[in-house]
Amino acid sequence: MAERLQHSIGGQPTPAQATEWDVVYNPATAEVIGEVPIDDEGAVDRAVTAAHAAFASWAQTPILERARVMFRYRELLWTHREELAALVTREHGKILSDALGEVGRGIEVVELAAGAPSLLKGEVLQEVAHGVDAMMLRVPLGVVAGITPFNFPAMIPLWMIPPAIVSGNTFVLKPSERTPLTSLRLLELLYAAGLPPGVINLVHGGRVVVDALLQHRGIRAISFVGSQPVAEHVYRTAAATGKRVQALGGAKNFHVVMPDADLARTVEALVASAYGSAGERCLAGSVVVAVGDIADRLVEAMRSKAELLRVGSGTMPETEMGPLIRPVHRQRVASYIDRGIEEGATLVVDGRKGSYPSLGFFLGPTLFDHVSPEMAIAREEIFGPVLSIMRHPDLATAVAVANQSDFGNTATIYTNSGAAARYFRDHIQAGMVGVNIGVPAPVAWFPFSGWKHSFYGDLHATGTDAFMFYTERRVMTTRWWSE
Numbered sequence: 001m002a003e004r005l006q007h008s009i010g011g012q013p014t015p016a017q018a019t020e021w022d023v024v025y026n027p028a029t030a031e032v033i034g035e036v037p038i039d040d041e042g043a044v045d046r047a048v049t050a051a052h053a054a055f056a057s058w059a060q061t062p063i064l065e066r067a068r069v070m071f072r073y074r075e076l077l078w079t080h081r082e083e084l085a086a087l088v089t090r091e092h093g094k095i096l097s098d099a100l101g102e103v104g105r106g107i108e109v110v111e112l113a114a115g116a117p118s119l120l121k122g123e124v125l126q127e128v129a130h131g132v133d134a135m136m137l138r139v140p141l142g143v144v145a146g147i148t149p150f151n152f153p154a155m156i157p158l159w160m161i162p163p164a165i166v167s168g169n170t171f172v173l174k175p176s177e178r179t180p181l182t183s184l185r186l187l188e189l190l191y192a193a194g195l196p197p198g199v200i201n202l203v204h205g206g207r208v209v210v211d212a213l214l215q216h217r218g219i220r221a222i223s224f225v226g227s228q229p230v231a232e233h234v235y236r237t238a239a240a241t242g243k244r245v246q247a248l249g250g251a252k253n254f255h256v257v258m259p260d261a262d263l264a265r266t267v268e269a270l271v272a273s274a275y276g277s278a279g280e281r282c283l284a285g286s287v288v289v290a291v292g293d294i295a296d297r298l299v300e301a302m303r304s305k306a307e308l309l310r311v312g313s314g315t316m317p318e319t320e321m322g323p324l325i326r327p328v329h330r331q332r333v334a335s336y337i338d339r340g341i342e343e344g345a346t347l348v349v350d351g352r353k354g355s356y357p358s359l360g361f362f363l364g365p366t367l368f369d370h371v372s373p374e375m376a377i378a379r380e381e382i383f384g385p386v387l388s389i390m391r392h393p394d395l396a397t398a399v400a401v402a403n404q405s406d407f408g409n410t411a412t413i414y415t416n417s418g419a420a421a422r423y424f425r426d427h428i429q430a431g432m433v434g435v436n437i438g439v440p441a442p443v444a445w446f447p448f449s450g451w452k453h454s455f456y457g458d459l460h461a462t463g464t465d466a467f468m469f470y471t472e473r474r475v476m477t478t479r480w481w482s483e
């Protein structure tokens with residue numbers, strides 16, 4: 001029988017009193033690997049109470065000691081990286097090498113957080129008037145909460161937890177109900193690194209738990225990552241209750257291929273970007289704009305690569321693309337293939353055809369050509385292995401078309417021309433820009449910087465933004481008379 005998952009409250013596994021439960025699948029086999037409580041406001045309240053009880057003492061723990069927990073956590077995550085990656089593959093389906101990469105990117109945020117003694121330094125200006133000094137101190141907010149999506153079960157909780165707690169806050173995590181196992185393990189390892197009880201807590205659930213977190217008067221800030229409509233809802237609701245919010249939403253990422261691009265390397269990058277993790281990445285390439293006379297060669301090269309991609313269980317070393325997360329999502333992605341055909345695009349590779357393991361939630365790579373900007377496949381986030389190719393005569397038109405998108409997470413140009421790359425950098429409306437890079441994910445020392453409807457808020461995740469987000473600034477002015 002599948003294990004019934006528990007919350008983690010006050011440093012202890014805590015049985016849920018939920019009346020509703022959901023199942024966690026291994027998407028490659030359709031095996032039920034866990035039962036997750038879809039709990040309610042009561043569980044949120046217990047977790048927030050535990051986080052409050054832990055706050056005063058944690059906030060007063062010397063910063064060097066808080067940073068040392070991060071050093072120990074980093075070592076534990078590194079030692080357990082293969083175990084964590086296997087867990088990610090088991091509950092998400094992505095191939096093991098992608099899962100290992102994800103764990104590695106998460107570890108980098110812990111490395112960033114270990115530098116907190118430098119990052120949390122304040123500022124002093126002496127003698128702003130006779131005998132008067134001014135100083136700025138960074139102080140933690142209190143209890144903060146994180147709400148995470150299914151697609152990076154290790155990395156995205158690690159975007160939030162290390163900078164938040166090393167800054168002296170205590171934390172309540174609500175992981176995705178579709179991939180909750182990795183988060184539970186991340187917490188166990190954090191406590192094994194020496195974190196005092198209650199500094200991090202985890203509550204399982206869905207919409208009701210999220211709304212309870214957004215409304216809770218004991219929570220000072222919300223970090224959210226997920227789809228655009230929920231990000232907007234989270235931003236509006238939490239801001240209306242006076243909370244600080246960073247809400248990272250969906251994406252529709254454009255890749256512009258110039259006639260002078262290195263075709264073989266570009267195709268390799270595009271295939272990895274569009275079909276890696278079955279397209280279930282907020283940085284996945286979704287629309288390619290082929291500029292000028294490269295289009296026919298590009299489509300042909302993409303077709304032969306996509307047709308050869310090995311789809312199967314992420315645990316098999318030869319697999320290049322795993323399953324989608326759930327049958328209902330597979331159905332939704334497949335419906336976009338019908339939609340593209342109806343709207344007049346040319347279906348070059350059809351992911352619905354092909355022989356895949358029968359029990360898992362598989363859909364093969366799909367490629368459309370002659371896509372136009374008004375089609376749904378060019379505008380809406382599909383979040384699956386469907387790539388659309390458009391053809392345009394010049395870079396300026398390609399950028400103008402890309403800029404029509406409601407989203408602005410990431411965009412890439414493939415070129416050998418510095419002038420084209422600079423034009424792209426200066427005119428494309430996206431917060432993370434790549435040049436000859438299929439997945440231009442910033443390293444932890446930079447902000448994860450979506451624009452437009454890909455982000456709601458001011459301060460982004462990771463980088464120095466994270467430390468600004470999770471601290472309040474207190475300015476102190478002092479006067480001492482010398483006689």
Ligand code: NAD
Pocket residue numbers: 147148149150151152174175176177205206207208210211225226227228230231233248249250251281282381383409448450454
């Ligand atoms: P989702 O929005 O369905 O769920 C995200 C979280 O919100 C989950 O914890 C879920 O339980 C909760 N939730 C879902 N519906 C809700 C509702 N109606 N009210 C309140 N809470 C709700 O997202 P997902 O399917 O888990 O993840 C995929 C999405 O996340 C994609 O749109 C992807 O682009 C986006 N994403 C964005 C980034 C980024 O950095 N911008 C990174 C990863 C994923």
